[in-house]
Amino acid sequence: xxxxxxxxxxxxxxxxxxxxxxxxxxxxxxxxxxxxxxxxxxxxxxxxxxxxxxxxxxxxxxxxxxxxxxxxxxxxxxxxxxxxxxxxxxxxxxxxxxxxxxxxxxxxxxxxxxxxxxxxxxxxxxx
Numbered sequence: 001x002x003x004x005x006x007x008x009x010x011x012x013x014x015x016x017x018x019x020x021x022x023x024x025x026x027x028x029x030x031x032x033x034x035x036x037x038x039x040x041x042x043x044x045x046x047x048x049x050x051x052x053x054x055x056x057x058x059x060x061x062x063x064x065x066x067x068x069x070x071x072x073x074x075x076x077x078x079x080x081x082x083x084x085x086x087x088x089x090x091x092x093x094x095x096x097x098x099x100x101x102x103x104x105x106x107x108x109x110x111x112x113x114x115x116x117x118x119x120x121x122x123x124x125x126x127x
Contacts, residue, residue, distance in 0.1 A: 007048035036060025
């Protein structure tokens, strides 16, 4: 079985390096993007198995990306990453079927385990 590919999108380079390394150590192939425009291109060229998407980004914010991706792909697991969450963002993300939320200040290994669990369920539903 080939490695799952995860597209991680964040404009904070240091956090992007940390989450990329954590995912790679856990057996994932990781592709990165730094802004909303780049993610829209890479989603088509890289065809990831999941998307980790920061909310606050230049050019196009993460919630707008979530909405655009959902217009074309209803089943791609999309995790929203944020250091600052509020009820309005949470409700918007749920409206467009975000698969989960990753708090940047939380235990990243726990979040990787949650991603693994959701990807496993996603694989089962495709059978």
